[in-house]
Amino acid sequence: xxxxxxxxxxxxxxxxxxxxxxxxxxxxxxxxxxxxxxxxxxxxxxxxxxxxxxxxxxxxxxxxxxxxxxxxxxxxxxxxxxxxxxxxxxxxxxxxxxxxxxxxxxxxxxxxxxxxxxxxxxxxxxxxxxxxxxxxxxxxxxxxxxxxxxxxxxxxxxxxxxxxxxxxxxxxxxxxxxxxxxxxxxxxxxxxxxxxxxxxxxxxxxxxxxxxxxxxxxxxxxxxxxxxxxxxxxxxxxxxxxxxxxxxxxxxxxxxxxxxxxxxxxxxxxxxxxxxxxxxxxxxxxxxxxxxxxxxxxxxx
Numbered sequence: 001x002x003x004x005x006x007x008x009x010x011x012x013x014x015x016x017x018x019x020x021x022x023x024x025x026x027x028x029x030x031x032x033x034x035x036x037x038x039x040x041x042x043x044x045x046x047x048x049x050x051x052x053x054x055x056x057x058x059x060x061x062x063x064x065x066x067x068x069x070x071x072x073x074x075x076x077x078x079x080x081x082x083x084x085x086x087x088x089x090x091x092x093x094x095x096x097x098x099x100x101x102x103x104x105x106x107x108x109x110x111x112x113x114x115x116x117x118x119x120x121x122x123x124x125x126x127x128x129x130x131x132x133x134x135x136x137x138x139x140x141x142x143x144x145x146x147x148x149x150x151x152x153x154x155x156x157x158x159x160x161x162x163x164x165x166x167x168x169x170x171x172x173x174x175x176x177x178x179x180x181x182x183x184x185x186x187x188x189x190x191x192x193x194x195x196x197x198x199x200x201x202x203x204x205x206x207x208x209x210x211x212x213x214x215x216x217x218x219x220x221x222x223x224x225x226x227x228x229x230x231x232x233x234x235x236x237x238x239x240x241x242x243x244x245x246x247x248x249x250x251x252x253x254x255x256x257x258x259x260x261x262x263x264x265x266x267x268x269x270x271x272x273x274x275x276x277x278x279x280x281x282x283x284x285x286x287x288x289x290x291x292x293x294x295x296x297x298x299x300x301x
Contacts, residue, residue, distance in 0.1 A: 022094040023108055026077060027070035033279050034073065037192070038159055039065035040285025041185045045166025045178055048242065048292035050299060057122070057169060064119035065162065071112035072138060072158075078105050079142035083209060089200060127169040134161040149215040152193040153186075160185035170296075177241040181292070184234030188288075191227035191259070192281045194220060195266060198274035213268075220268045228259040235288065239295045251294040255287035 013021050013030050028034055042061040051057060077084065077095045084096035094100040120128055137158050144151035163185050167178030190212065197204070197213035198220065204211055216223040232252065239248035262277045262284075 022099040023104075026074045026094045026100060026105060026108060027112070028073045029070075033282055034069045035062075035066045036282040037189075037285060038069045038162060040162075040282075040289050041160050041182070042162030042166040044185075044285075044289045044292040045163040045168075045181055046170045047166075047289055047296045048177060048181060048238065049167045049170025050296045051166075051170030054170070060119050060122045061162070061166060064116055067112045067115035067119065068138075071109050071116065072141075074105055074109045074112070075138075076142045078102065078109070087200065087204070087209075123165070123169050124172070126173055127165050130168045130174065131161075131165045134158065134165075137161070145209050145211065147210075149210045150190075150212050151210065152190045152197065152212040155193050156186035156189035159189045177238045180234050180238035180241065184231045184238065185288075186231075187227045187234065188231040188259075188281075188284070191224045191231065192262075192278055192284075194224050194227070195262070195274050196278040198268060199271040218268060221263060221266050224266060225263045228263060232256045232259065235291070239291065242299050243295050247298065248295050251291040252288075255284055255291055258284045258287055 013024050016024055024030070039062055042065060043058055046054065046057060046061065077093055080090075081093075081095040081102075084090035084093050090096060095102070095105055120131055123131065137154070141151070141154050141158055144154040148154070160182050163182040164174065164178055167181065168174055171178065194212040194216065197211040200209070200211070201213050204214055212223065213220055232255070235255070236249055236252055239252060242248070258280070262280060265273070265277060267273050
């Protein structure tokens with residue numbers, strides 16, 4: 001089926017009509033982990049701001065995370081099509097392999113952005129403005145691996161932005177707890193995307209692509225541990241701002257323990273293990289959202 005090696009849902013792609021499969025692969029339907037990683041900060045921000053019962057908005061955020069992650073993947077592949085063709089793990093992507101044309105890819109991006117616009121219209125004006133402020137960061141991301149050793153830091157800014165949107169949608173405006181939640185999520189993303197980049201260290205070196213995994217080298221576990229430590233510290237400070245009691249920190253303990261397990265299990269020379277640990281962050285994100293929900297619902301107690 002010409003799927004990339006780290007495909008996770010091959011049966012889903014195979015069930016589609018043959019002409020649809022390249023589009024599905026471009027959207028990463030076979031790898032839903034990215035949608036969850038984009039969604040959890042949105043839900044965490046909304047829950048922490050006291051919007052835990054706003055299920056309709058939680059659904060719109062999920063749809064938005066799916067559409068924007070899919071559009072981002074397609075846009076990334078448009079920019080990286082020549083590099084992808086030279087890397088073993090990505091050479092079978094639809095654009096790199098020639099199964100889709102640039103025009104077809106841009107058409108898919110436009111359609112997905114229309115879905116994103118529909119979601120945007122469900123938000124308050126303040127949340128809309130916060131969401132729109134991320135577009136420049138999103139547009140610049142695919143080029144970061146060419147100019148900095150830390151493209152994961154830029155991805156952290158982008159993939160965590162939902163925390164600001166969710167918080168603003170629930171609170172009505174930006175405030176320190178939402179900013180701290182976003183800051184912690186930035187370091188979380190840097191950590192887990194560094195783990196993900198371990199798979200490509202050798203190929204990235206051959207084609208000249210930079211990454212935090214290459215920059216850290218043998219110190220990759222220490223680097224990930226520091227990122228996760230900063231993430232937990234900032235998340236704890238965020239929760240403490242709203243409820244300065246041990247309950248706030250206790251609610252965060254499961255997420256912190258999960259991240260600690262990832263660090264303890266990490267091996268810099270084991271790409272498959274790195275992929276498994278990266279995917280485990282869907283659980284870490286869920287635990288973060290539950291911690292925020294716990295504190296958000298208990299603020300008035």
